[in-house]
Amino acid sequence: xxxxxxxxxxxxxxxxxxxxxxxxxxxxxxxxxxxxxxxxxxxxxxxxxxxxxxxxxxxxxxxxxxxxxxxxxxxxxxxxxxxxxxxxxxxxxxxxxxxxxxxxxxxxxxxxxxxxxxxxxxxxxxxxxxxxxxxxxxxxxxxxxxxxxxxxxxxxxxxxxxxxxxxxxxxxxxxxxxxxxxxxxxxxxxxxxxxxxxxxxxxxxxxxxxxxxxxxxxxxxxxxxxxxxxxxxxxxxxxxxxxxxxxxxxxxxxxxxxxxxxxxxxxxxxxxxxxxxxxxxxxxxxxxxxxxxxxxxxxxxxxxxxxxxxxxxxxxxxxxx
Numbered sequence: 001x002x003x004x005x006x007x008x009x010x011x012x013x014x015x016x017x018x019x020x021x022x023x024x025x026x027x028x029x030x031x032x033x034x035x036x037x038x039x040x041x042x043x044x045x046x047x048x049x050x051x052x053x054x055x056x057x058x059x060x061x062x063x064x065x066x067x068x069x070x071x072x073x074x075x076x077x078x079x080x081x082x083x084x085x086x087x088x089x090x091x092x093x094x095x096x097x098x099x100x101x102x103x104x105x106x107x108x109x110x111x112x113x114x115x116x117x118x119x120x121x122x123x124x125x126x127x128x129x130x131x132x133x134x135x136x137x138x139x140x141x142x143x144x145x146x147x148x149x150x151x152x153x154x155x156x157x158x159x160x161x162x163x164x165x166x167x168x169x170x171x172x173x174x175x176x177x178x179x180x181x182x183x184x185x186x187x188x189x190x191x192x193x194x195x196x197x198x199x200x201x202x203x204x205x206x207x208x209x210x211x212x213x214x215x216x217x218x219x220x221x222x223x224x225x226x227x228x229x230x231x232x233x234x235x236x237x238x239x240x241x242x243x244x245x246x247x248x249x250x251x252x253x254x255x256x257x258x259x260x261x262x263x264x265x266x267x268x269x270x271x272x273x274x275x276x277x278x279x280x281x282x283x284x285x286x287x288x289x290x291x292x293x294x295x296x297x298x299x300x301x302x303x304x305x306x307x308x309x310x311x312x313x314x315x316x317x318x319x320x321x
Contacts, residue, residue: 006029007295007296007299007306008029008048008051008294008295008296008310009025009029009032011299011306011307011310011311012032012034012048012053012310012314013025014307015307015310015311015314016034019036019318020036020037021034021035021036021037021318022034022035022036022037023035030049030050031047031048031049032047032048032049033045033047034046034047034048036318046317046318050292051292051293051294052291052292053272053293053310053313053314053317054317055169055271055272055313055316055317056270056271056272056273056291057269057270059269060268060269060270060271060291061270061291063268063270063289064268064270064273064289064290064291065122065291065292066086066121066122067084067086067119067121067122067153067155067288068084068085068086068121068151068153069086070084070268070286070288070289071083071084071155073267073268074264074267074268074286076267077263077266077267079260079263079264079267079286080260080283080284080285080286081264081285081286081287082155082156082158082278082285082286082287083155083156084121084153084154084155085104085108085153085154085155086121086151086152086153087101087104087105087142087151087152087153087154088101088150088151089146089149089150089151089152090146091146091150092150092151105138105142105154106135106138108154108156109132109134109135109138111156112156112157114133114156114157114158114159115131115132115133115156115157116131116132116138116154116155116156116157117129117130117131117132117154117155117156117157118130118131118132118138118141118142118145118152118153118154119145119152119153119155120145120148120149120151120152120153121149121150121151121152121153122149122151123149128144128145128148128149129236130144130145131157131215131235133157158278158280158281159280159281160278160279160280161278161279161280162178162253162278162279163178163179163243163276163277163278163279163287164176164177164178164179164248164253164254164257164276164277164278164279165177165179165245165274165275165276165277166257166258166261166274166275166276166277167273167274167275167293167295167309168261168262168265168271168272168273168274168275169271169272169309169312169313169316170271170272170316171262171265171266173258173261174308174309174312174313175247175295175298175305175306175309176247176248176254176257176258177245177246177247177248177298178245178246178248179243179244179245179246180243180244180245180246181232181233181234181235181236181243182196182199182200182208182232182233182234182243182244183230183231183232183233184196184198184199184225184230184231184233185225185228185229185230185231186224186225186226186227186228186229186230186231187225187227188224188225188226188227189224190224190225191221191222191223191224191225192212192216192220192221192222192223192225192231193212193221193222195225195231196208196209196212196233197209208233208234211233211234211236212233212234215234215235243297244297244301245297245298245301245302247302247305256284257277257284260277260284260285260286261275261277261286264286264289265289268289270289270291271316272291272293272313272316273289273290273291273293274289274290274293274294275288275289275290276288276289276290293309293310293313295309295310
């Protein structure tokens with residue numbers, strides 16, 4: 001079983017045990033077969049695949065899994081979002097524009113002097129996500145993404161004041177939390193790298209330090225941080241890059257995020273999803289919609305909340321005969 005799947009798999013197994021459902025884990029945890037027993041209310045065999053419990057339609061899943069398609073649908077529906085422009089890998093020359101895409105890619109960089117974010121058009125967890133602020137960096141980022149992906153999405157880089165994840169089940173918020181990026185405060189004596197090492201627990205260094213080393217020049221890492229100055233260690237808000245989840249209580253911010261997330265879910269027609277919304281320039285926008293709901297980082301702090309969320313989704317699955 002893959003370590004990255006363990007929380008989800010354990011949650012499904014626990015739910016099935018509590019509801020008299022026979023469970024069979026296949027394909028190293030990617031496929032789970034759930035067969036209700038003779039005394040169970042449900043009768044049909046159900047499946048999970050990856051982090052998908054089976055509530056979402058195929059088209060909603062495909063749109064949410066495609067960053068550029070998600071942005072297109074949300075824009076057409078009048079939902080504020082961060083635009084993502086699709087570019088196909090040149091190896092797919094039968095489907096790519098005959099004029100090529102490099103000139104258009106360069107135009108996007110010219111239009112956004114603060115930089116652009118280059119990422120695989122499909123995928124989660126912040127893997128292979130690069131910030132490019134000049135042409136050489138952009139060329140390197142595009143080359144790296146195309147090395148392993150059939151398509152990439154480019155979005156403008158925006159300064160994010162807040163990023164919040166909303167997990168919805170049929171438009172009901174099951175979990176709402178802020179993603180807090182790792183940071184340090186200078187003491188006037190130690191360098192940024194020394195502060196980062198001191199502030200990061202050994203168990204988290206493998207997630208925090210790679211982003212730090214990739215995003216900062218050696219001179220910046222070695223420079224003494226002035227006393228009282230706060231420095232973020234990563235421009236990404238991804239939990240896999242070291243951000244930590246902080247549950248949001250009832251507030252105007254929470255309500256604004258939930259309202260926007262519900263609008264996004266309605267536009268796509270998705271039932272169970274985690275929706276990332278960001279505040280930039282005083283406005284909230286949808287950043288991404290994920291049809292596979294991952295809660296590994298959340299479960300380390302709030303295991304029962306993660307279990308309750310997966311259980312509520314599975315209640316919906318087995319309640320539909």
